[in-house]
Each structure stands twice: as structure tokens, then as C-alpha cells.
Amino acid sequence: MSKQNLYQHDPAIAIITGACPHDCPDTCSWQVAVERQSGRAVDLWGHPHHPVTAGRLCAKVDRYLERTYHPERLTTPLRRVGPKGSGQFVPISWDEALGAIAARLQEIIATVGPEAVLPYFYAGTMGYLQGEGMAKRFFHRMGASQLARTICSEAGFEGYVATIGATEGLEPQAFAHARLILIWGSNTLTSNAHLWPFIQAARHQGARVIVIDPARTRTARAADEWIPIRPGTDGALALALMHVIVAEGLYDADYVARHTLGFDALAQRVAEWTPERAAELTGVPAERIRTLAREYATTRPAAIRINYGMQRHAGGGMAVRTIACLPALVGAWREVGGGIQLSSSGAFRHLDTTCLYRPDLLQGRTPRTINMNRLGDALSLDPAIRARAHYHPRPVDPVPTPAEAGPPVMALIVYNANPAAVCPDQEAVLRGLQREDLFTVVLEHFQTDTADYADYVLPATTQLEHWDLIKPYGHLYLALNRPAIEPVGQSLPNSEIFRRLAGAMGYREPCFAQGDEEILQELIAAQRHPRFATVTWEALLERGFVRLNLPEPYLPFAEGNFPTPSGKCEFYSQRLADAGYAPLPTYTPPAWQQQAAEQGDSTAHPPLTCISPPAHSFLNSTFVNVERLRRREGVPTLQIHPDDAAPRQVVDGAPVTVWNQRGRLTLRAVVTADIVPGTVLVPGIWWAKLSPDGRNVNQLTAQDEADMGAGATFYDVLVWVAPAVDLNPAAAEARGAMAVAG
Incomplete structure (x- = not known):
């Protein structure tokens, strides 16, 4: 019996439909059972009628009630009374908190200017309203610095859009019709679990599933084949695949002629990329590259699933651009189950958010934009360092001088994010957060690493307690979240907190008086594009989710019609050329490859490449404090190949010290052949x-930017590893050198 059937006839229970807000492509629709008398949620499950959720939630969100009713949930505003970072706070009233925050912000604006205020936010919720809605109105009215949200997917998006025109592609249901599925740089069972049933359906019909990844992930172990690849070399593999496809005449000449641009130039480019050349870079044998190219080109339909991890290195944007050329080259877009998926967010690109975000409140001002990856730089008082934090995503964009850096950040407002844990170059971020002259306000559910550095912490509601509208990036169903319970304690929705802050600041525009339902209804009513013809407020209230007005099945590019300037899949991109990039697919090596080549054999134990994909039980830094999930993960670990462990005297299960020029931490070693040699993996x-060490992997990551979009480079890190008995990095390296020499 389904949970819906279990509760729907119980007069003591109300069933409320909502949607998961977290940073996941699945964007599940859920139902919540609430006791009518107590108002307490007693159960939660995946909506049985949602075509993608199909009645199931992931292991993380299945514990969402534990998170909502967690004993350490913040339920009252807090004011800091101890040193920054100590986590010492006292409860205060909302009026006291809002009055003090508004007074300090007004003082900073009057003396330094509104750009001295920086909002910092990301995907703690993916909702339009609680994510950015009222907050954007507030900061637009203020004229605060703006934030470039680059930390996750920006490089890959830029590369994909340059080729295809928008982040559109296969919807998950189409994978069930594929005969060959390449899961390339995606751990589907951890980060996209609701795609897996469609992949399994394809396998039951005889499809073959191949995973291309530096690690034998859960997904790779469940697939038909794992092709190990060195991190950041995916672009070289894609070029070699195209080399074989073109050289052997395996491309779809008709589709290429009608629906692509620049094939002749592409053919010349890939002629240079023999499988032997790519094998040296990728570690994938040349013969396997040849057979993979033939399998992909001759199997219909063929689907590719790529994800964000593959673009978190110095050549990430170009790697995604290059892989995105493959479906058009072989005509895979023609058929149901053929094509590629990075994200479905581009399918929603016509959604008009003007009435929600109210850019008119800027009144013609153009505040500086800070790259969120460079928060450590942004919080510096040195203008030369602060200038590096300005967002300049393309080669043709001017790099600000120290004189153009703008005022120091004097106020940081953090919501839907935990930068002390998730930002690169953790030590630089913490130095900034420790500044006594930095006024920090954090909206949160829990006392996170970041909240420990706040001057004021404001308790926010969870998804069970507020209205929102959620846009997915893994399917085509817009979802409405209805509040199922009253706010826990004195917590308030983000929208209400910024509404009250606006009032305390003296902002009297009518938009700050709008209620949440009114805002969402206005947003839905404002849509004019035909894709949203099916999306009405009434339909959302009735069902909880509505599919975009697109055909079923949806073949976005079967007849071309790419949303590029040419209307074709652009093997050659003038838009890229104008931005200062190479107009044709090429190989931009990861930084670790360049750095390792420069170092040569200068050390007895060469550095290893470190990647840090999500732990299976966490979602970014969310759910880490749910004890059941943390127990499931155990302790922070480092996976290392036996060939790398033995010369370093690293033993399975023993502590190891991992370090580079930015920081150091201690982890438990997992010696395994499930990682390519030369690479270590630290789940985050x-x-x-x-963490037992009081640090996490972002001690090691850099604020460096990827080749496109100023994206993050979390998986492009060189580290040294040694047994943890040597806590001094220099001593550890010397000990390793002596061991090798002896």
C-alpha cells in the first residue's frame, strides 16, 4: 500500500503536496502527512503521480522530517557575544535583531556606500521566491554589490550554450528508449537518482551503459563498463572520438549538412587528435577509444549524460563544449532517446522574472559584480586582492585595477549558503570572516560553520513551512511548494525576513508589502511564452506540478532549430571567437597537468590530483548535521590507488596528512583500485x-577560475599525501623522499 493510500482516508491527517528545494536535478514532488490537531508533520514521501519522482525520494530527503524537527534547529534570532568563530550567541527578539541590523547597514551605506554590502547566496533552496525573490528586491533597492553565481555549473553552461544554444537536451524519460548510454562524469546514483530507473528500463530492453569517470563510483559499479579517465582530460577523449567518427565516415552527413555549422573546420581540427594522442593524456587505451567511437556512432539511439563535475577544472568549459558536439555529429538528436543532457534549465529560459526580481529598483545603478568563487579575495582589505574578485568571465573582459576594486566589503549577508564550508581556499575565506570590522548576518536553519562567524543569526523556515515555486534542472515539470506546517519556533521564511528588513531600512515601495502567495500568483500570471500556456496557478494548486507546454516525447533538435545565432549546432562559434575564446573545439588542459609537467621529477613522491565530489549521504553541505546520515558516511576519507599508496607508505584505514600551499588536513585512507592512479578522491x-580534523577539503582548493564563465576549479587541485604521523608537511615530504631513496 502506498503512503498516499495509507493516509488519504484518515480524517485526522491532512496530505499537503510540496516539492524538494535542494540542489539536485530531480526536483522531486513530495507529499506530507500532517496531524490536523497538532499541526505536526508525521510522514513524507515522493509523490506517486509525478512522472519522474514516481513515489520515491532519495535517502537524504527521505529524512527531511528529521532535519525539520532537529533538536539543534535555530528557532530564535541570535546575537554574537563571543569571538568570531566561537559560536557564542544569545537569543534576542526579532525587533531587536532587525533594528540593530538595519542601523548597522544604514551606517555602512552612509559612510562607505551601498556597494560595501555583499549578499552571498546559492542553492540552499532552488525556489524562485525563497531563493532570490524578495532578497533581490531588497538588494536592488539598496544598490548593494551583486553576486555572480559561478560556484557550480557556470563553465559547463557556457561551453554547452556555445554549441547548442541553451541548456536543453534529453528529458529523463527519453533515456528509457536509448540503446547505448554514456554516463560521462556523472555519479547518477548519488546525484541524480531518479534518472536511474529510466536507464534501467533501457537496459531491460538491451541497452548498454558505460560510465566514463576517474572513479569507479556507485554508478560505475552498477553499469556494464567503467572507463577510467584522468580528471580534466574529457575534452581530449571527445576530440579523439570525433577523429575516429570523421575519419571512418561514421558521421550523419545529412544531419551535419542541414543542422550544423563549421563541419569542415571541425574535421580539420579533429584530424590532429588521434586516439594515440588522446590516450597519452587521458589514460584510456587508444584501441578502446576507437571501439567506443564506433559503438557510439553506430548505435541508435545513443544518449549521453554529463554533469557538473567534469567542468570544474581549468579547461572545463571547452570540455563540455566539445562533448556537446557529439550528438549532432552522429545525428543522435533525430530519435527519442538520442542526444545529450547537461541540464534542463534552459527549457525554462523564457520564464519572465521581471516582476519577481524588480530590477527597476536599481534606478539605473550598475553595482559591481563579485565572483562568488573568490569570496576570500572579496573580503580582503587589500584593493589589489579585492580587484581579483570582480566578475570578468570572458577573455575580452577587462580586468579591474586596484584603483577600480571599489570599497571593501563591510557587510556580508549570507542566506541559502554555507561559504565557510563550501568556498574554495577556505583559509582565505575564514580570514575574511574573522575581520572584526566585517558585519555579518546569516539566515539559517542551523549553527553552521558560517553562522559561527556571524554577528546576527536569523532563523529561517525549511521547505515544509513556506510557499515557493521550484524550477527543475533535470526534467520539465515546474513545481509548487505549499506550506505543510506552521514555522517552527520563531523562524520566518527568507521572503518575510527580507520583507521585514526592508521595512526596518525604511523602504516603502509597495512590492515590499506583497505576500508570498500574491507574489507567486503574479509571477505565474506574467508569463506570456507559449511554453507556459499549461502553467496556471489553478493547475499548480490542484496537482502541485505542471509540465511545460512541450510535445511528448520531446525531441528538441530532431529538425535542427538550435537556439544558437545560426539556428544550427555550432561546431564553429563566432560568438566564442568574439568573446576571445577558440571558435572550434580544442583541448584546454587542466591546471594540474600543466603544474605537474612544470614540477617534473623534482620530488620523490610527485603530487597527486585531488577531486572532491559529493558524499553519497550529503548534498553539498546540507544534511551533514543529520546524525543518521553522518553515521552512514562515517568519517572524512581519502581514496588512493594502491600504486600511489605503496611508495608513500599509506595503509588502508590509517590516517593520512594531505596538504598543498593553501592548507592541510588529516583524513582516513581508503586504498582502492576504484580510482585512477595519480588521483585521490575526498568526498565532500x-x-x-x-570533522575530526576541524577542517574540510576546501583547505586545499583554489579560487582559480575555469576557462569559461569564471567557474570554479574544485577538481583541479594538486596535493601531497603522507602518513599522518608526520604532521609537518615538510617533514612528511622529506620522510617520503628518504624512504624512496632507501
């Missing part, structure tokens, strides 16, 4: 305060 993202 642990809260530092909940």
Missing part, C-alpha cells in the same frame, strides 16, 4: 566543525 562537503 563536511562541516569543518563536524
Whole structure:
């Protein structure tokens, strides 16, 4: 019996439909059972009628009630009374908190200017309203610095859009019709679990599933084949695949002629990329590259699933651009189950958010934009360092001088994010957060690493307690979240907190008086594009989710019609050329490859490449404090190949020290052949305060930017590894050198 059937006839229970807000492509629709008398949620499950959720939730969100009713949930505003970082606070009233925050912000604006205020936010919720809605109105009215949200997917999006025109592609249901599925740089069972049933349906019909990844992930173990690849070399593999496809005449000449641009130039480019050349870079044998190219080109339909991890390196944007050329080259877009998926968010690109975000409140001002990856730089008082934090995503964009850096950040407002844990170059971020002259306000559910550095912490509601509208990036169903319970304690929705802050600041525009339902109804009513013809407020209230007005099945590019300037899949991109990039697919090596080549054999134990994908039980830094999930993960670990462990005297299960020029931490070694040699894997993202070492992997990551979009480079890190008995990095390296020499 389904849970819906279990509760729907119980007069003591109300069933409320909502949607998961977290940073996941699945964007599940859920139902919540609420006791009518007590108002308490007693159960939660995946909506049985949602075509993608199909009645199931992931292991993380299945514990969402534990998170909502967690004993450490913040339920009252807090004011800091101890040193920054100590986590010492006292409860205060909302009026006291809002009055003090508004007074300090007004003082900073009057003396330094509104750009001295920086909002910092990301995907703690993916909802339009609680994510950015009222907050954007507030900061637009203020004229605060703006934030470039680059930390996750920006490089890959830029590369994909340059080729295809928008982040559109296969919807998950189409994978069930594929005969060959390449899961390339995606751990589907951890980060996209609701795609897996469609992949399994394809396998039951005889499809073959191949995973291309530096690690034998859960997904790779469940697939038909794992092709190990060195991190950041995916672009070289894609070029070699195209080399074989073109050289052997396996491309779809008709589709290429009608629906692509620049094939002749592409053919010349890939002629240079023999499988032997790519094998040296990728570690994938040349013969396997040849057979993979033939399998992909001759199997119909063929689907590719790529994800964000593959673009978190110095050549990430170009790697995604290059892989995105493959479906058009072989005509895979013609058929149901053929094509590629990075994200479905581009399918929603016509959604008009003007009435929600109210850019008119800027009144013609153009505040500086800070790259969120460079928060450590942004919080510096040195203008030369602060200038590096300005967002300049393309080669043709001017790099600000120190004189153009703008005022120091004097106020940081953090919501839907935990930068002390998730930002690169953790030590630089913490130095900034420790500044006594930095006024920090954090909206949160829990006392996170970041909240420990706040001057004021404001308790926010969870998804069970507020209205929102959620846009997915893994399917085509817009979802409405209805509040199922009253706010826990004195917590308030983000929208209400910024509404009250606006009032305390003296902002009297009518938009700050709108209620949440009114805002969402206005947003839905404002849509004019035909894709939203099916999306009405009434339909959302009735069902909880509505599919975009697109055909079923949806073949976005079967007849071309790419949303590029040419209307074709652009093997050659003038838009890229104008932005200062190479107009044709090419190989931009990861930084680790360049750095390792420069170092040569200068050390007895060469550095290893470190990647840090999500732990299976966490979602970024969310759920780390749910004890059941943290127990499931155990302790922070480092996976290392036996060939790398033995010369370093690293033993399975023993502590190891991992370090580079930015920081150091201690982890438990997992010696395994499930990682390519020369690479270590550190699952993230642990809260530092909940890690035995008091640090996490972002001690090691850099604020460096990828080749496109100023994206993050979390998986492009060189580290040294040694047994943890040597806590001094220099001593550890010397000990390793002596061991090798002896």
C-alpha cells in the first residue's frame, strides 16, 4: 500500500503536496502527512503521480522530517557575544535583531556606500521566491554589490550554450528508449537518482551503459563498463572520438549538412587528435577509444549524460563544449532517446522574472559584480586582492585595477549558503570572516560553520513551512511548494525576513508589502511564452506540478532549430571567437597537468590530483548535521590507488596528512583500485566543525577560475599525501623522499 493510500482516508491527517528545494536535478514532488490537531508533520514521501519522482525520494530527503524537527534547529534570532568563530550567541527578539541590523547597514551605506554590502547566496533552496525573490528586491533597492553565481555549473553552461544554444537536451524519460548510454562524469546514483530507473528500463530492453569517470563510483559499479579517465582530460577523449567518427565516415552527413555549422573546420581540427594522442593524456587505451567511437556512432539511439563535475577544472568549459558536439555529429538528436543532457534549465529560459526580481529598483545603478568563487579575495582589505574578485568571465573582459576594486566589503549577508564550508581556499575565506570590522548576518536553519562567524543569526523556515515555486534542472515539470506546517519556533521564511528588513531600512515601495502567495500568483500570471500556456496557478494548486507546454516525447533538435545565432549546432562559434575564446573545439588542459609537467621529477613522491565530489549521504553541505546520515558516511576519507599508496607508505584505514600551499588536513585512507592512479578522491562537503580534523577539503582548493564563465576549479587541485604521523608537511615530504631513496 502506498503512503498516499495509507493516509488519504484518515480524517485526522491532512496530505499537503510540496516539492524538494535542494540542489539536485530531480526536483522531486513530495507529499506530507500532517496531524490536523497538532499541526505536526508525521510522514513524507515522493509523490506517486509525478512522472519522474514516481513515489520515491532519495535517502537524504527521505529524512527531511528529521532535519525539520532537529533538536539543534535555530528557532530564535541570535546575537554574537563571543569571538568570531566561537559560536557564542544569545537569543534576542526579532525587533531587536532587525533594528540593530538595519542601523548597522544604514551606517555602512552612509559612510562607505551601498556597494560595501555583499549578499552571498546559492542553492540552499532552488525556489524562485525563497531563493532570490524578495532578497533581490531588497538588494536592488539598496544598490548593494551583486553576486555572480559561478560556484557550480557556470563553465559547463557556457561551453554547452556555445554549441547548442541553451541548456536543453534529453528529458529523463527519453533515456528509457536509448540503446547505448554514456554516463560521462556523472555519479547518477548519488546525484541524480531518479534518472536511474529510466536507464534501467533501457537496459531491460538491451541497452548498454558505460560510465566514463576517474572513479569507479556507485554508478560505475552498477553499469556494464567503467572507463577510467584522468580528471580534466574529457575534452581530449571527445576530440579523439570525433577523429575516429570523421575519419571512418561514421558521421550523419545529412544531419551535419542541414543542422550544423563549421563541419569542415571541425574535421580539420579533429584530424590532429588521434586516439594515440588522446590516450597519452587521458589514460584510456587508444584501441578502446576507437571501439567506443564506433559503438557510439553506430548505435541508435545513443544518449549521453554529463554533469557538473567534469567542468570544474581549468579547461572545463571547452570540455563540455566539445562533448556537446557529439550528438549532432552522429545525428543522435533525430530519435527519442538520442542526444545529450547537461541540464534542463534552459527549457525554462523564457520564464519572465521581471516582476519577481524588480530590477527597476536599481534606478539605473550598475553595482559591481563579485565572483562568488573568490569570496576570500572579496573580503580582503587589500584593493589589489579585492580587484581579483570582480566578475570578468570572458577573455575580452577587462580586468579591474586596484584603483577600480571599489570599497571593501563591510557587510556580508549570507542566506541559502554555507561559504565557510563550501568556498574554495577556505583559509582565505575564514580570514575574511574573522575581520572584526566585517558585519555579518546569516539566515539559517542551523549553527553552521558560517553562522559561527556571524554577528546576527536569523532563523529561517525549511521547505515544509513556506510557499515557493521550484524550477527543475533535470526534467520539465515546474513545481509548487505549499506550506505543510506552521514555522517552527520563531523562524520566518527568507521572503518575510527580507520583507521585514526592508521595512526596518525604511523602504516603502509597495512590492515590499506583497505576500508570498500574491507574489507567486503574479509571477505565474506574467508569463506570456507559449511554453507556459499549461502553467496556471489553478493547475499548480490542484496537482502541485505542471509540465511545460512541450510535445511528448520531446525531441528538441530532431529538425535542427538550435537556439544558437545560426539556428544550427555550432561546431564553429563566432560568438566564442568574439568573446576571445577558440571558435572550434580544442583541448584546454587542466591546471594540474600543466603544474605537474612544470614540477617534473623534482620530488620523490610527485603530487597527486585531488577531486572532491559529493558524499553519497550529503548534498553539498546540507544534511551533514543529520546524525543518521553522518553515521552512514562515517568519517572524512581519502581514496588512493594502491600504486600511489605503496611508495608513500599509506595503509588502508590509517590516517593520512594531505596538504598543498593553501592548507592541510588529516583524513582516513581508503586504498582502492576504484580510482585512477595519480588521483585521490575526498568526498565532500563536511562541516569543518563536524570533522575530526576541524577542517574540510576546501583547505586545499583554489579560487582559480575555469576557462569559461569564471567557474570554479574544485577538481583541479594538486596535493601531497603522507602518513599522518608526520604532521609537518615538510617533514612528511622529506620522510617520503628518504624512504624512496632507501
